[in-house]
Amino acid sequence: MGRFWFYFFMSAAVAMVVTFAVAPANNWWFPGAALSPLGKRIDDLFYLILVITGVTFVGTTIALGYVLWTGSSVSRQEQSKSWFSHGNHNLEVIWSIVPAGILLFISLYQMDVWAAFRVKSTFDAEAVLQPLAEVTARQFEWRLRLPAPSRKFKSQKEVQEWLKHPAPDDVYSVNDLHFPTGKRVLIHLKSEDVLHSFFIPKLRVKQDAVPGLVIPVWFEADKSGAYELVCAELCGWGHYKMKGQVVAQPEVEYQAYLKQLQINQSDDGVPDAPMAEGAK
Amino acid sequence: MRIRPALVTLAAVVLTAVGCGQAPEAAFVLHQKTSELSDASRGAVEKELLNKFGTPHQLVAWQKFPFDYGASGENLVTGRNLYMRHCLHCHGVSGDGNGPTARFLNPQPRDYRLGKFKFTSTKSGLKPRRDDLREIVKQGIPGTTMPSFVLLPESELNAIVEYVRWLSARGEYEQKLVATLVGEGGGEKDISRRVNKDGESREAILKGLADFIAKDFVEEAAIAAGDVADSWVAADADENLILPSIARAGLDAKTGLPTDESLHKGRELYVSKKAKCMDCHGPGGLGDGVLTEQFWKIPGTTPEQEYAEPGLHDDWGNVQKPRNLTKGQYRGGRRPVDLFRRVYAGIKGTQMPAFGGTALTDEEIWHLVNYVLMLPHQKTSPAAKHPEKPSVASTGG
Numbered sequence: 266m267g268r269f270w271f272y273f274f275m276s277a278a279v280a281m282v283v284t285f286a287v288a289p290a291n292n293w294w295f296p297g298a299a300l301s302p303l304g305k306r307i308d309d310l311f312y313l314i315l316v317i318t319g320v321t322f323v324g325t326t327i328a329l330g331y332v333l334w335t336g337s338s339v340s341r342q343e344q345s346k347s348w349f350s351h352g353n354h355n356l357e358v359i360w361s362i363v364p365a366g367i368l369l370f371i372s373l374y375q376m377d378v379w380a381a382f383r384v385k386s387t388f389d390a391e392a393v394l395q396p397l398a399e400v401t402a403r404q405f406e407w408r409l410r411l412p413a414p415s416r417k418f419k420s421q422k423e424v425q426e427w428l429k430h431p432a433p434d435d436v437y438s439v440n441d442l443h444f445p446t447g448k449r450v451l452i453h454l455k456s457e458d459v460l461h462s463f464f465i466p467k468l469r470v471k472q473d474a475v476p477g478l479v480i481p482v483w484f485e486a487d488k489s490g491a492y493e494l495v496c497a498e499l500c501g502w503g504h505y506k507m508k509g510q511v512v513a514q515p516e517v518e519y520q521a522y523l524k525q526l527q528i529n530q531s532d533d534g535v536p537d538a539p540m541a542e543g544a545k
Numbered sequence: 546m547r548i549r550p551a552l553v554t555l556a557a558v559v560l561t562a563v564g565c566g567q568a569p570e571a572a573f574v575l576h577q578k579t580s581e582l583s584d585a586s587r588g589a590v591e592k593e594l595l596n597k598f599g600t601p602h603q604l605v606a607w608q609k610f611p612f613d614y615g616a617s618g619e620n621l622v623t624g625r626n627l628y629m630r631h632c633l634h635c636h637g638v639s640g641d642g643n644g645p646t647a648r649f650l651n652p653q654p655r656d657y658r659l660g661k662f663k664f665t666s667t668k669s670g671l672k673p674r675r676d677d678l679r680e681i682v683k684q685g686i687p688g689t690t691m692p693s694f695v696l697l698p699e700s701e702l703n704a705i706v707e708y709v710r711w712l713s714a715r716g717e718y719e720q721k722l723v724a725t726l727v728g729e730g731g732g733e734k735d736i737s738r739r740v741n742k743d744g745e746s747r748e749a750i751l752k753g754l755a756d757f758i759a760k761d762f763v764e765e766a767a768i769a770a771g772d773v774a775d776s777w778v779a780a781d782a783d784e785n786l787i788l789p790s791i792a793r794a795g796l797d798a799k800t801g802l803p804t805d806e807s808l809h810k811g812r813e814l815y816v817s818k819k820a821k822c823m824d825c826h827g828p829g830g831l832g833d834g835v836l837t838e839q840f841w842k843i844p845g846t847t848p849e850q851e852y853a854e855p856g857l858h859d860d861w862g863n864v865q866k867p868r869n870l871t872k873g874q875y876r877g878g879r880r881p882v883d884l885f886r887r888v889y890a891g892i893k894g895t896q897m898p899a900f901g902g903t904a905l906t907d908e909e910i911w912h913l914v915n916y917v918l919m920l921p922h923q924k925t926s927p928a929a930k931h932p933e934k935p936s937v938a939s940t941g942g
Contacts, residue, residue, distance in 0.1 A: 439684060535793070
């Protein structure tokens, strides 16, 4: 056998490291660049953890290689008694404290990003006061309710009231959520039936929709475009088809889109008079 | 643990046989009524359907119908492929609303074979336009398990709509053939009764039927197909589209919302004798009118039978709850014109009758639509303050 196991484990490790090193450039597995500032920060965390685990992997592989190499070069004649390491107090302390330190570092280091995404007091005040939409997940679609384009909320209380009681001038849509590019927007996420998860992979936004809860979720996009919105929580047999899109577009186009949505919704079937005059 | 090669092999064989079995073959199934025919009659229907419509694998584009099959039927094939992917698991291969997931759903998926579709922009009793079906597929139906397919490309939506129309025509044609044969005494029960009770000879009855199938059946079938085709042509005819004769009345020019006066008029109509909305939808619009508590007769049964459950039933035999109008959920669309059309032509296949052109004028319908649209927002609806006292509410108008 000789050095077979040394070469076996080392070549596997080298192949893995090489694959990981070339993967991002070839866009294998990696989701591509995030299209929002927060998404980029989340990606940074992801790559930080990848580097930490990568370095750890390389280190342990080298140690393994060392043991296999030296072990195989000991001749049968000079075999001596093995070193019995089980229960070694110093070793136990080292491999408990070092990983704990790394975990502690990660958990402290990511707090800002976590807070920016989840802690309400850090949300953009304007986005909170003027929510983009109420998104209701149901088997198997995303139902949207938008405040009338002209509506300006004056207080949080008013927003809460709007979430409880739809207004007569609300605008409705389904599976197709538009928002202005480069601006933080906030939606209120509900579920009508079971657990769903609101997931926009390109913007790195993912939030479970829980029946009975109204969960605020904010996001923004640097670049205009249509991004996939999918359900990321197995919600039933039609889970795979619970797909929508979010469309980031320049403010002017967005306002025009809203206006058109409102006009379509108030259609009374009489040509040239989409918004009918008052009675008589 | 000792590994037993024999056991492992056996497990592998069983798993392969069970786990990787073939999916059931897609096939059009016969309607319940067709399977109740005598053998020869059923055979005639089966043959006719096979000739004129083919099988799911070998579709036949029967030119008798006004459907857009594409030059060589490619549109129908595209429609089938999309239908199999998106629709089949609820609506079934034959469009009978009985796909594998149907049994878990309430309300039940639509059975197209009656040729009836609820939400249309066409006049009373008519089939839907292409636009109506496309709109339903695009928007989905809130309050049911029909989801939205708004992100499908327009060409795919059109192919699906065309295939659904074709499936519906197939089912309706089947039912008409069965009705013809039943009329000629081709029902198995009917034959047994005549043989056992009236003492007729079975051979003589079957011979008479065979004669009918050989001679007149072809002609009767052609008439039936013509009727189905005509009804689809009529649905897309412009003169049958409901367009309100006046713009939405009773709106406040400033807010764009209904005026109090219009709401009072709407409320007055809601409780009136001529509209009778209250009988089904209840005084407060909760869908709990008195008619929902009675036991109803099953139409077309002799002797008359009653449905097992109280409440209104639709033409598919399902309990049909009148809509709770305070929820703000509108299955056939929430645009004012959608509600106008619901009131004008009724909801086809259900107990919601047509009021347009007869009981109510277009202006009255608009007031009613205004009232209904504002019902979920009761605070802004003065009439709703007195749901039990229509006379009080009507004084305002």
